[in-house]
Each structure stands twice: as C-alpha cells, then as structure tokens.
Ligand SMILES: Nc1nc2c(ncn2[C@@H]2O[C@H](COP(=O)(O)OP(=O)(O)OP(=O)(O)O)[C@@H](O)[C@H]2O)c(=O)[nH]1
C-alpha cells in the first residue's frame with residue numbers, strides 16, 4: 698500500500714474541506730489515516746484460501762457452525778465502517794475439517810477490504826467451498842452500516858442480514874432451518 702500517497706491525498710482533503718492542515722490536531726492526521734487504511738484494508742494483500750488448506754481428518758459428517766464471529770469492514774461506497782456478526786456453517790466431506798480459527802480468519806481477510814456485505818458473504822462461502830470442498834456451506838452476516846446511521850437516510854438501529862448457501866444448503870430447507878435454530882439457540 699502506498700502510504701505516502703494516502704498522506705498527500707489526505708492533506709488535500711483537509712484543505713478542501715476548509716480546515717488548516719497545520720493546526721496541532723490535524724498535523725499528524727494524514728499519517729494516521731495512512732496507517733489506519735493499511736490496517737483496515739490489510740485484506741487486499743491476503744489470500745483467504747490459505748486458511749482452508751490446512752486440513753484435519755476427523756470422523757465427522759455433521760455440521761460445524763462457528764457463530765457470532767465479530768467482523769468489521771469498510772463500505773466501498775462511502776469509505777465508512779460497517780460491522781457486526783458472522784455465522785459460518787459447513788458440512789464436512791470425508792471427515793475433512795479445518796481449525797475453527799481458520800473459519801474466522803477467512804472472514805477477517807475478506808472483510809478487510811473496501812466491501813459490500815453481500816460480497817463478503819458470498820466470498821466467504823466460495824472460499825470454503827472451493828478450497829475445502831465440503832458437502833455444503835452456509836454463511837450469514839448481520840451488519841450495521843455507518844453510512845445508513847450517521848448520514849444520508851440516517852436510520853441508526855437498522856441492521857442488514859445477508860446469506861449465502863452453497864452445495865447441500867442450496868436445495869435443502871431442513872438443513873438451512875437447522876442452522877437458523879442453532880444460531881438462535
Ligand atoms: N447492497 C449494499 N448496499 C450498500 C452496502 N453498503 C452501502 N450500501 C449502499 O450503497 C448505496 C450507494 O448509493 P448511491 O445512491 O450511489 O450513493 P448515495 O447518494 O450516497 O446514497 P444514500 O446513502 O442513499 O444517500 C446506498 O444505498 C448505501 O446504503 C452494502 O454492503 N450492500
């Protein structure tokens with residue numbers, strides 16, 4: 698990431714909004730913003746699929762659900778944060794499972810980019826499906842969008858739920874219902 702370029706651009710923005718980039722509180726802001734962008738967009742330089750490549754074998758063909766995984770991301774339309782919880786379920790094939798933290802790491806890498814909630818949801822599902830080849834994957838994200846809260850339509854308290862299903866979850870209502878029950882339990 699080109700932090701020097703972010704700093705230059707940020708100084709221009711400070712001037713453009715009519716503020717003084719030399720006043721004490723703003724002097725270091727361009728550099729701070731550059732460091733922040735490096736952090737919140739760290740996923741741009743990551744390949745999330747590596748987390749699904751370290752496979753364990755366990756005699757298990759029942760669903761694995763990792764729920765209430767916190768995520769934070771940046772809306773690509775306004776560069777404002779959105780954040781919430783993710784629930785990620787998969788049914789192993791031939792006892793192939795991954796470490797639980799790896800499921801959260803996939804969500805983390807994909808979230809840390811300029812994003813849309815729908816794309817995070819889909820990309821997490823596709824990454825698990827394509828790399829681990831389970832029988833099915835279901836991903837649900839619940840997100841609060843700052844661009845809906847503090848500006849524009851100004852609806853704080855609203856929440857957006859997105860869902861992606863792959864494999865067995867696509868056709869089977871009972872399997873989807875099981876996940877919803879497990880999430881709500
Ligand atoms: N589908 C989807 N939309 C999003 C997401 N994050 C932000 N948005 C929406 O992106 C849209 C951008 O709309 P535009 O009309 O181009 O921009 P805008 O004039 O700032 O829109 P308003 O927010 O309605 O003021 C808005 O409706 C946002 O609510 C997301 O993750 N998924």
Ligand SMILES: [Zn+2]
Pocket residue numbers: 772773774775776777842844845
């Ligand atoms: Zn937005």
